[in-house]
Amino acid sequence: MSQYRDTGVVLRTWKLGEADRIVVLFTEHHGKVRAVAKGVRRTRSKFGARLEPPTQVALQLHEGRNLDIITQAETVENYRSVREDLDRLARGVSMLEVVDQLAQEGEPDPQLFRMLTGALRVLADDDPPLVVAGFFFKALTQTGFGPMVDECVVCGSDGPLVAFDPDRGGMLCGPHRLGLPVSADAAAVLAQILGGNLGAALALPASPVTSEVDRIAIAAMEHHLERRLRSPSVLEGN
Amino acid sequence: MSSYAAPVQDLIDELGRMPGVGPKSAQRIAFHLLKIPTEDALRLATAITEARQRVAFCTRCFNVTEGELCGVCRDERRDTTVLCVVEEARDIVAVEKTGQFRGRYHVLQGAISPIEGIGPEQLRVAELLTRLEPEAVTEVILCTNPNIEGEATAMYLGRLLQPLGIRVTRIASGLPVGGDLEYADELTLGRALQGRRDLETG
Ligand SMILES: [Zn+2]
Ligand SMILES: [Zn+2]
Numbered sequence: 001m002s003q004y005r006d007t008g009v010v011l012r013t014w015k016l017g018e019a020d021r022i023v024v025l026f027t028e029h030h031g032k033v034r035a036v037a038k039g040v041r042r043t044r045s046k047f048g049a050r051l052e053p054p055t056q057v058a059l060q061l062h063e064g065r066n067l068d069i070i071t072q073a074e075t076v077e078n079y080r081s082v083r084e085d086l087d088r089l090a091r092g093v094s095m096l097e098v099v100d101q102l103a104q105e106g107e108p109d110p111q112l113f114r115m116l117t118g119a120l121r122v123l124a125d126d127d128p129p130l131v132v133a134g135f136f137f138k139a140l141t142q143t144g145f146g147p148m149v150d151e152c153v154v155c156g157s158d159g160p161l162v163a164f165d166p167d168r169g170g171m172l173c174g175p176h177r178l179g180l181p182v183s184a185d186a187a188a189v190l191a192q193i194l195g196g197n198l199g200a201a202l203a204l205p206a207s208p209v210t211s212e213v214d215r216i217a218i219a220a221m222e223h224h225l226e227r228r229l230r231s232p233s234v235l236e237g238n
Numbered sequence: 239m240s241s242y243a244a245p246v247q248d249l250i251d252e253l254g255r256m257p258g259v260g261p262k263s264a265q266r267i268a269f270h271l272l273k274i275p276t277e278d279a280l281r282l283a284t285a286i287t288e289a290r291q292r293v294a295f296c297t298r299c300f301n302v303t304e305g306e307l308c309g310v311c312r313d314e315r316r317d318t319t320v321l322c323v324v325e326e327a328r329d330i331v332a333v334e335k336t337g338q339f340r341g342r343y344h345v346l347q348g349a350i351s352p353i354e355g356i357g358p359e360q361l362r363v364a365e366l367l368t369r370l371e372p373e374a375v376t377e378v379i380l381c382t383n384p385n386i387e388g389e390a391t392a393m394y395l396g397r398l399l400q401p402l403g404i405r406v407t408r409i410a411s412g413l414p415v416g417g418d419l420e421y422a423d424e425l426t427l428g429r430a431l432q433g434r435r436d437l438e439t440g
Contacts, residue, residue: 048423048426049385049426053353075423083389084389086390086394089389093353094352096353100353230353230354230355231352234355
């Protein structure tokens with residue numbers, strides 16, 4: 001059996017037996033990896049807090065028949081402020097949940113990896129209101145399912161665009177409206193995020209417009225994944 | 239497709255529902271149970287039946303108990319003003335072993351897990367709130383696990399309880415006794431430094 005090294009973000013963990021955990025990681029060069037961390041639940045484990053989401057770790061793994069085994073883990077980034085703030089944590093976990101769904105075992109996607117670590121960094125440092133929406137739309141684009149927001153998906157007219165339909169994958173003009181109604185301000189923000197000006201969108205303070213964009217991003221992502229996301233609603237209103 | 243007789247498959251399926259037991263282990267345990275003497279297997283069956291019929295959850299703190307209230311809640315010498323919140327009843331055993339805590343407990347029966355979709359409403363949080371006034375609770379010690387779920391739960395409860403004028407403390411997640419400093423991860427070591435205390439001399 002062979003060893004390999006990679007760096008990865010811990011997406012989630014499962015208890016296994018008495019003291020072990022299955023750790024699901026999104027690695028830079030091996031895509032999604034499910035691996036066993038032996039003894040990690042013992043308080044004296046050499047892994048300590050390193051194998052908890054959303055930590056980014058440098059790993060050494062032993063290839064196994066079913067699951068790989070983690071033999072070493074060093075922290076690259078622990079995103080401490082994400083772990084220690086409930087709102088940031090909820091947002092961080094929703095990004096991890098999405099990556100867990102998008103990423104495949106044995107299918108490396110270094111670009112998505114860089115996007116995830118970048119988004120976690122932004123979340124940890126500044127926590128802008130649109131960090132999750134920005135990540136969701138960018139991740140959809142990276143997977144080839146980015147919505148069309150600069151013209152009507154039905155007729156190609158460039159405006160005004162007044163609705164977003166996840167089913168048709170984009171914005172719609174007045175005559176073709178379907179799906180979620182979208183305000184003019186939110187439409188402009190969507191155009192920024194998907195038109196290469198994410199920075200401007202991330203600089204926006206929290207407002208009804210950012211909440212609106214957030215809801216559209218979740219709807220678009222849930223439609224693509226064909227399932228509801230669990231994490232955005234768990235701590236809502238708390 | 240099952241190739242086992244129905245009763246065997248039923249047994250494997252039931253065992254496979256247990257936490258931490260995968261299909262492979264379920265199979266192994268099932269065949270073990272079929273191989274051992276009948277009375278040994280029946281003793282296990284009886285132990286399960288007895289435990290289920292005689293042991294319930296304490297109506298106040300959700301610890302396991304044989305009566306309506308658990309041993310801790312019945313003990314009048316315990317300090318009712320300090321409450322130690324734990325995820326599972328078995329954590330009470332661990333805290334009791336330290337001999338350092340003289341208050342009462344509250345078992346949440348789980349932890350918040352955004353990724354599993356487990357929120358506060360699935361835990362015994364409402365029951366915790368109803369205890370505060372009648373028991374004159376002034377301090378709540380959050381003794382949840384030092385992992386992401388336990389921390390999320392502690393943060394949530396802290397946010398809920400502090401505005402009520404209750405002192406909320408979190409167990410220090412420091413270095414394990416017997417561990418080597420050089421093996422400590424950065425987060426653990428950082429928190430141990432934050433939670434440092436004056437050295438008591440003399
Ligand atoms: Zn149109
Ligand atoms: Zn009790």
